[in-house]
Amino acid sequence: MDEETRYEAVASRDARFDGAFFFAVETTGIYCRPSCPAVTPKRKNVRFYPTAAAAQGHGFRACRRCRPDAVPGSAEWNVRADVVGRAMRLIGDGIVDREGVPGLAGRLGYSARQVQRQLTAELGAGPVALARAQRAHTARMLLQTTGLPVTEIAFAAGFVSVRQFNDTIRQIYARTPSGLRAESGTGVGTGAGTRTLPKASAPSPDRAPRTDLPRLTGIPLRLAYRGPYAAREVFDLLAREALPHVEEVTGEPGARTYRRTLRLPHGPGFVSVDETRPTGGIRDARDPRARSGWLEARIHLTELRDLTTAVQRLRRLFDLDADPYAVDERLGADPRLAPLVAARPGLRSPGAAEPEEYALRALVGDAAAGQLVERYGEPVDRPCGRLDRLFPEPAALRDDPMAGPLAAALADGTVRLDPGADRDEAGRALLTVPGVTRRTAALIRMRALGDPDVAPEGARDDEAWRPWRSYATRHLRLGAEDTVQRVEDTDHPGPGSA
Numbered sequence: 001m002d003e004e005t006r007y008e009a010v011a012s013r014d015a016r017f018d019g020a021f022f023f024a025v026e027t028t029g030i031y032c033r034p035s036c037p038a039v040t041p042k043r044k045n046v047r048f049y050p051t052a053a054a055a056q057g058h059g060f061r062a063c064r065r066c067r068p069d070a071v072p073g074s075a076e077w078n079v080r081a082d083v084v085g086r087a088m089r090l091i092g093d094g095i096v097d098r099e100g101v102p103g104l105a106g107r108l109g110y111s112a113r114q115v116q117r118q119l120t121a122e123l124g125a126g127p128v129a130l131a132r133a134q135r136a137h138t139a140r141m142l143l144q145t146t147g148l149p150v151t152e153i154a155f156a157a158g159f160v161s162v163r164q165f166n167d168t169i170r171q172i173y174a175r176t177p178s179g180l181r182a183e184s185g186t187g188v189g190t191g192a193g194t195r196t197l198p199k200a201s202a203p204s205p206d207r208a209p210r211t212d213l214p215r216l217t218g219i220p221l222r223l224a225y226r227g228p229y230a231a232r233e234v235f236d237l238l239a240r241e242a243l244p245h246v247e248e249v250t251g252e253p254g255a256r257t258y259r260r261t262l263r264l265p266h267g268p269g270f271v272s273v274d275e276t277r278p279t280g281g282i283r284d285a286r287d288p289r290a291r292s293g294w295l296e297a298r299i300h301l302t303e304l305r306d307l308t309t310a311v312q313r314l315r316r317l318f319d320l321d322a323d324p325y326a327v328d329e330r331l332g333a334d335p336r337l338a339p340l341v342a343a344r345p346g347l348r349s350p351g352a353a354e355p356e357e358y359a360l361r362a363l364v365g366d367a368a369a370g371q372l373v374e375r376y377g378e379p380v381d382r383p384c385g386r387l388d389r390l391f392p393e394p395a396a397l398r399d400d401p402m403a404g405p406l407a408a409a410l411a412d413g414t415v416r417l418d419p420g421a422d423r424d425e426a427g428r429a430l431l432t433v434p435g436v437t438r439r440t441a442a443l444i445r446m447r448a449l450g451d452p453d454v455a456p457e458g459a460r461d462d463e464a465w466r467p468w469r470s471y472a473t474r475h476l477r478l479g480a481e482d483t484v485q486r487v488e489d490t491d492h493p494g495p496g497s498a
Contacts, residue, residue: 006048009034016325018226019071022049024060031055036066053133054124061174064183069137069172072226073315075323078452079467081423083108084122087115088130089450090420092315094308096131097158098265107420135159136172138308143181145220148304150177156304218270218300219307223314227324228346229293233478234318235275237350241366245373245389251275261380262310262353263390267302269310270384271353273318295320300384312419316450319348327468331475334464340475347478349470355417355448356410357391362443363435364402372403405434417448446470 001021009017015035024031025041031049032038049055052062052069062069077088086108090096095104104127105112116126123130139157142148148156154165154177169177235256239249247260256275261268274296295318299310315321324346332341341347352358361369376396377389397407409415415429416422423445430441439457446454455462456473465472 003048006034007043007046010036010046011040013037013040016227016323019074019321020076020323022052022055022068023047024049024055024058029060030063031060031068032063033066033068033071036063036068038063038065049124051123051125051130051133052137053129056133056136056172057125057129062172064173069133069140070224072224073321075321075326075452078321078450083110083115083118086420086422087119087127088123090418091127091130091134092308092312093419094134094158094265094306094312095420096127097135097305097308101127104420107418131158132168133172134308136168138311139165139169139177140173140180141221142219142307143177150181152304153177156307158305158308218272218298221297221299221311222294223273223297223311223318223320224294225318225320225322229276229295229324230344230347231275231295233344233474234348234350241361243361243366243373243391244370245377245386246391248386259384259387260353261384261387261390262313263378263393264301264303264306264309266306268380268390269299269301269306270387271300271310271314272298273314313353316351316419317353319350319450322348322452324348327471330468331465331472337465337472337475340479344475344478347471347474349446349452349474351450352448354391356394358448359410359415359417359430359444360391360394360397360403360406362440362447363406368402372397372400376400402435406430406436409433417444419450421449423449423451446473 006017006021006023010023013035015033017034019033022031022033024047026045026047027041031052047058049058055068056062073088073092077085077092079085080088087104090104090107095107099106101112101115105115108115110118119130120126125133135158139153139159142153142156143150146153151162154162157165159165159168166177169175169180173180175183232253235249235253235258238247238258239256242249247258249256249258251257254275257272258275259270259272262271276293276295297314299307299314301307301310327347328341328345331337360372364372372392373389376392378392378396379389380387394407394410397403398411400407406415409429410417415433416426426449427441427445430436430444431438436444442454442457445451452470453467454470454473456469456476459469459472462469462472
């Protein structure tokens with residue numbers, strides 16, 4: 001996309017490009033998302049940047065009207081399999097905060113200097129600046145949605161000192177942390193009635209665990225997505241796959257809640273995500289009111305430092321950084337897929353909250369996976385209702401007759417499924433594991449690695465669907481399920497049928 005096309009998107013306030021690029025205005029010193037509602041600036045005063053970090057690095061601060069740091073991530077990072085795409089996925093997972101730039105470079109198989117050079121050349125910012133932008137967004141989110149003390153927020157967001165935190169917030173938002181919290185308009189943390197969120201990872205020890213919890217307490221979040229979002233199909237899939245003790249889906253279609261335990265770097269966590277219908281019941285992707293939205297979530301952590309990692313896990317599971325406009329345009333051009341795309345605008349290709357867990361479940365099947373949890377699952381100290389275990393780590397399953405070979409390969413690093421894994425290498429490594437078929441390897445690549453371009457099984461002429469073949473697979477499977485359902489309805493008509 002050239003700069004003139006970008007400016008046209010800005011002038012039309014096109015939300016389809018939110019997160020794909022950012023623009024800055026030299027006369028005001030701020031940067032925005034393309035859909036910013038402010039008066040369109042003159043072309044001569046506008047500069048474009050591929051990332052928020054690049055705009056910040058050139059001295060621009062975030063717009064207070066459009067909050068450009070809150071947009072969904074660019075779908076490009078999910079599509080790209082090169083070092084830049086892999087690096088962005090790892091940075092999003094918090095690897096720079098935990099292991100520094102050397103840790104990032106080591107996982108990518110490059111030197112720190114090479115990674116710095118490639119990211120700066122393509123994105124206008126290096127790994128430290130990209131991680132800093134992410135920390136600032138996390139801090140703003142916590143300041144404006146929780147009653148946590150400012151000092152705790154600083155370290156929870158990944159800053160190494162309160163001074164660094166204060167300086168960064170002032171530079172990016174032109175506000176002090178307390179000022180940023182006060183202007184949110186929520187009243188959180190600003191006076192009487194403020195509710196400070198508990199730091200423990202579970203309900204009070206003085207209260208017996210309940211199995212009818214309506215929702216998890218914890219940090220409330222809005223997980224943004226772009227375009228139409230087919231939530232029903234995502235929650236249908238999660239409900240079918242729900243593994244007892246680890247995850248559950250409760251409620252009626254249209255108002256369901258997905259909950260699960262998470263194994264995080266600094267301790268276990270619980271997450272809860274609510275299903276939402278399209279805004280106002282809108283299903284037409286061309287309607288401007290269906291161009292953005294969010295899923296309501298709550299995250300309860302042992303250590304607040306794991307917040308960024310937990311959020312990214314959820315974003316991958318629910319495929320929230322996808323570009324449904326690009327997907328639907330490409331697949332809808334094929335006569336075989338056009339009716340399916342029209343029936344389900346914004347269909348997502350869900351990923352996995354725990355990639356290694358999903359790989360093992362894909363190999364052994366649902367029933368055997370439940371037995372693995374019963375035998376080897378790690379109990380959490382304070383259960384949340386029926387969620388009382390973590391899925392076993394691969395090392396604990398080495399001796400299992402079914403899961404053992406893949407578990408051993410995951411435990412010793414022969415097969416890597418982390419966000420920065422090379423998908424082609426992982427695919428080849430999976431096929432060397434006894435018991436892993438091509439179909440299983442493709443499923444693991446699609447879900448555990450979040451690959452948007454896994455070919456549908458048996459498809460011979462699917463090149464026109466690239467790079468969105470995983471979404472074509474979803475459409476074809478759901479279309480086949482619809483056909484079966486129609487046949488069953490015809491063979492077994494309900495009461496009152498003619």
